[in-house]
Amino acid sequence: MDTKIDKRVRAQQFRERLNRALGERGMSQSALARQTGVDRSTISQLLTDDGARLPNAHVVGSCASALGVSADWLLSLSNRPESAAELLASSMSVTEAPRALVDERIFEWHREAAGYKIRHVPAALPDLLKTRALLEWEYAPHLGRTADQAIGASEDRLSLMRQAQSDYEIAMPLYELESFANACGYYEGLPLDIRLEQLDHFERLCTQLYPRLRIYLFDAKRLFASPVTIFGPLLCVFYAGSHYMAFRDRERIETFTNHFDQLIREADLTARQLPERLRAWKTGIRD
Numbered sequence: 059m060d061t062k063i064d065k066r067v068r069a070q071q072f073r074e075r076l077n078r079a080l081g082e083r084g085m086s087q088s089a090l091a092r093q094t095g096v097d098r099s100t101i102s103q104l105l106t107d108d109g110a111r112l113p114n115a116h117v118v119g120s121c122a123s124a125l126g127v128s129a130d131w132l133l134s135l136s137n138r139p140e141s142a143a144e145l146l147a148s149s150m151s152v153t154e155a156p157r158a159l160v161d162e163r164i165f166e167w168h169r170e171a172a173g174y175k176i177r178h179v180p181a182a183l184p185d186l187l188k189t190r191a192l193l194e195w196e197y198a199p200h201l202g203r204t205a206d207q208a209i210g211a212s213e214d215r216l217s218l219m220r221q222a223q224s225d226y227e228i229a230m231p232l233y234e235l236e237s238f239a240n241a242c243g244y245y246e247g248l249p250l251d252i253r254l255e256q257l258d259h260f261e262r263l264c265t266q267l268y269p270r271l272r273i274y275l276f277d278a279k280r281l282f283a284s285p286v287t288i289f290g291p292l293l294c295v296f297y298a299g300s301h302y303m304a305f306r307d308r309e310r311i312e313t314f315t316n317h318f319d320q321l322i323r324e325a326d327l328t329a330r331q332l333p334e335r336l337r338a339w340k341t342g343i344r345d
Contacts, residue, residue: 063134069112071134077105079125079132094120151304155297163302167289168224174290175225177318181285181297183238184228189259191252224290226271229321231278239339254340261336264329272329276321288315 063071080090087105091098096117104113104121112118112133122129130136153163168176178184185193237243239253264273276283285297294314296303305311327335 065112068134069109072112072132073105073107075127075132075134076121076125079127080105083125085125090121090124093124096120153302153304155300155302167287167293167295167304171224171289171292173223174292175227176290177288177315178226178228179283179286179318179321180228180230182234182244183230183256186226187260187263189252189256192248192256195248195252225269227318227322228271228273229276229283229318229325230273232275232326233278235275235339239343250343253343257336257340261333264333264336268329273332274322274325274329275327275332275335276325281321281324283317283321286314286318288318
């Protein structure tokens, strides 16, 4: 916020905010005096004096600490009364990321952002677009003998997320789909029939759901992006292996949204071009 405030205006705002904090805290002037270690007459003067003087930093800090607000807010250097620690806690959270198809936290984030555009850079192929056969091949080692039940239970959630009134933009490296089509790297050993079925499924979804679903492929030699999902203007969530890091402050969300938009602008394959490339990959791996 703009800190170029006339000293009389700042002093007046200090009195108003101190009175407001006292009222919201339900604290008396005497109680504030005891907690700050200053005379009650000093507190009374802070609340009623119409001059331009402000208390010293020690008194301001003590009042802020006793009232659970930030000194910057009392001095009109911020419009947020929360302390720096509280602001950080509310703007960023770290939660466990279980190896699962759709865990409760991701599902809640999608429901919260229903109606907003979802921007997504997946860690591999997006689970939302996978066939059951690919899910079973990928998740069986992690889910054990309950893989079939777990996949079945998750399908309803995946379906709900697909049907949400949100646009989906997905950006991923070109090599991810190339590796999948050719069963290289992570996808080594993946049977041909599963790959062909999945490529058919991708093509069908890209065609049927366009423009609500748009997939772009970028060159990882020129551009880089960590796995992230941006839920409209509400939050962005990074996948860090065993944990998610979620940010809710506007500036960070705008920063990562701008980076995602760069991936889209500089994509080697656009959403309109992808179906043709999928058909080419299918033809190539059949031959």
